[in-house]
Amino acid sequence: MPVIGRPRGFDADLALDAAVDVFWRRGYGGASLSELTAAMGINRPSIYATYGDKAQLFQSALRRYVEQNMGYVTDALHRPTAREVAAAFLTGNARAVTMPGRPAGCLSVQAAVAPEHSAQLESLTQNRATIQALFADRFRRAIDEGDLAGDEDPDELAAFLITVTSGFAVRAADGTSHEALLAVAQRALASFPATLGSASRSNSRTTESKEHTHA
Amino acid sequence: MPVIGRPRGFDADLALDAAVDVFWRRGYGGASLSELTAAMGINRPSIYATYGDKAQLFQSALRRYVEQNMGYVTDALHRPTAREVAAAFLTGNARAVTMPGRPAGCLSVQAAVAPEHSAQLESLTQNRATIQALFADRFRRAIDEGDLAGDEDPDELAAFLITVTSGFAVRAADGTSHEALLAVAQRALASFPATLGSASRSNSRTTESKEHTHA
């Protein structure tokens, strides 16, 4: 790496975090270079030298956002049963989109609205499609492992979860509280297939009333 | 009305429809005056003389959008039971956000992303809050009328539906098909309380398998 020449006067990852925050709040088109430079604490040519143009900066910011703020996805995927995967994903997302001290909502959803540059929309859509595929694969494995009924459609279950969490992002940006989203998560979970095989229901269920009987 | 002076050379409602289309696809910030004038077939001063500035034009477009493209909301509210209200709302929204020949998604969601002007975000949020309140009131009536269990929370049920349809808007903008959204709608409906009182289940249910037993 470059050891000769004037050393960089800022932390590239820290500045990228600031850019994440701006894109998160404003979206891609709504984030101006002036606002980005102000938030990142560096001036314009430093951005272009370090990250490339605005589109490349956004891609880097999106990657970092996923790393830093979507850990709940892989956490959820590692739960032992399909139902616990779904529960962890829904509650984890509800928490992530209403984190105090961070912008409400989800960068991936906020930025996907004004698709002036189709390249950005493309990567965002693909990002969500990838996550959906991860859950679909996880549910296929659950069927193999026997904790999910074989007549369930893994793709449809994954689509259901992604749709609900996409809704969470919109609602959170609207100002909906964490508690309200959790209540919705519990109701959504009520329509998720029950866990098979374990006589003792090992799910970490927090609601009391409604039970779903699966044929 | 003004009968004297040069007559207007365009249909104000037709031009507004074109503006709706642009805002629908691009959002508020993403819709430039140049694109609006091109789509509406009129030039800039005519817009300002007829509708006011960009913010006022957007408000008019939003109002017309609700009138022209959200009829399924009032349709749903008039269904006889809470469950049919929910079913009609979900399927009606799934249809509306994937209408062929129209932009995918929902103007109200598309435009809510880059809140550079908080006034626009305000009206959009309030728009959705109003709809949510309408459904909550409808569910309160359903409890009074006896087709919805008294221990259900009308506000929470309304929040659930709004969250799912918000998700529909995002997913449709992502390119998700009408059929995929309908499948999600059916699953969401599975977590909706069953209709009370009517021995013969009068719901227009199209799925076959899952049934929800309410305590």
Add this chain to the structure above:
DNA sequence: AGTATTCTGTACTGATCGGTACGAAATAGA
């Protein structure tokens, strides 16, 4: 010290943004 190399800060570029001034065009009433 001198040079090569890299980064920083200012100041700029052309393009586009929302919004408007102003004169020509088109109507109604006189």
Add this chain to the structure above:
DNA sequence: TCTATTTCGTACCGATCAGTACAGAATACT
């Protein structure tokens, strides 16, 4: 035909946009 009134079209306004040229500053190597 003349005047009052309204709309239309062009051509512009200052502000902001993303992106960059260029000179000075800071380091390493010789």
